[in-house]
Amino acid sequence: MIINALHFLLGTILGMFTLAALLRFYLQLTGAPFKNPASQFVVAITNFAVKPLRRFIPGWGGLDISTLIVAFISQLILKLASLWLDDFPLLVAGGGVWIVLAGLAIIELIKLSIYIFLYAVILQAILSWVNPYTVITPVLDALTRPILAPLRNRVPLVGGFDMTPILVFIIAQLLLMLFVAPLELQLIKLY
Template structure:
């Protein structure tokens, strides 16, 4: 059972991450023209395009991608809690709330992990290869987080500590999730 749960979690997390990345890239106006954008779009179109006919983008946000991420996590949470069902001794309403809570929590945690990964990628690429095709999307994805921190914490001797502060704050957010 543990192997099945692991495989289900890995596949669900992969697609949920792609849906969230698509939502975040659109929200932060990251170009989909590069390799990363093309990869994300091609692997998520199967779910996002049909959802867009029902859920339009409102306010510049791709709500269909966010709903797809939540749906994947709802399905995973439902299956995992269903596998543990006989041991729970809970009524249907409680189980439904557990499934919803676990799904929302998982989506929020994955969003934070995506941001942490983008911050680390941006920091490493700024040292190694600032002209990499991944540098621009990573910068665009992290700019809304780093700009407010940069206003408060200036560069010290040419070293930007804002990614470190952002990662620490995101780690604190993970502790609450």
Template sequence: MLSDILQFLLTIAATLMGIALILRAWTHAVRLHPFNPYSQAIIRVTNWLVQPVRKILSPGSLIDWPSLSAAWLVALAYLLLGWIIGTGSLPSVGSLGPALIAAMLTVARWLFNIILWMTLLQAILSWVNPMAPVMPLLQTLTAPLLDPIRRILPNLGGIDFSPLVLLVLAQIALMVLQRVAFALFAV
């Protein structure tokens, strides 16, 4: 029972930190103003981990490599600590290679979950409260994903089906990641 509670708390902490790091990289990619209150919150939460990584890796013009690397490190630590909590023993050296790949898949899973939830939240708020203070942020973050879909879909007047298409695509990506993880790590 104690291991289940520890596993639960570890999952929450790692997922929230991983999401914050991915959002930091995402705000870098969309060039969200660093003085935006949401950007400031994300930077404050993640700076302790990103700054040491930034001494080794420099961010690119579009991709914030230090933030993504930090998310990968969080995912790796999450998987290794989960193994230790679940089994009560240290993982073998031979399982470190698969853990490195599993950490990348975990970061990808976090990313597609963020896409799914941000798109869903934006769609609901556009109907319920389109003037919500978080709407400009959601529109800025999801526009690079929704705009290519909007160019492909036919114009249906006042109805925008691009969030629905993005939700379906994100869900399919999560299913594919699940299959890939199962295929890679099935014994």
């Protein structure tokens, strides 16, 4: 019972932190406004880990590598802690388990990345019907523009409705089912 509670706490805290770090990375990558309260919140909760790492790991080609590394380390710690709580013999498992754990952490980052864009598109679509002038709208617009803009050029309006959010949802689910899930299963079999 306590083990389940610890799994839940670790998964929630480290999962949310990983999500925040990835969101920070994508907000910087897409040029989202950082004076926005939503962006400021993401920066504030990730600064304690990103700022010290930036002294040693600079950005590369416009990419904030230190933020990606923070997200990766967070997921790696989560995977290690979960195995440790399940009494997995990490110290005697051999070197291959560490490669598998790193691979699983990367797969989790890919899944979270897909979910970030998927839910940003869904939230933006809902807000466009309910209240298109919320504080988060400029952030969502900047975050989803690289995905939606090319599709909007190719997909015509149907009865005055933009169908690209539905298309993004379908593509994201297919990516998760056809590529990410099988790769994750293959890595898990290597334990």
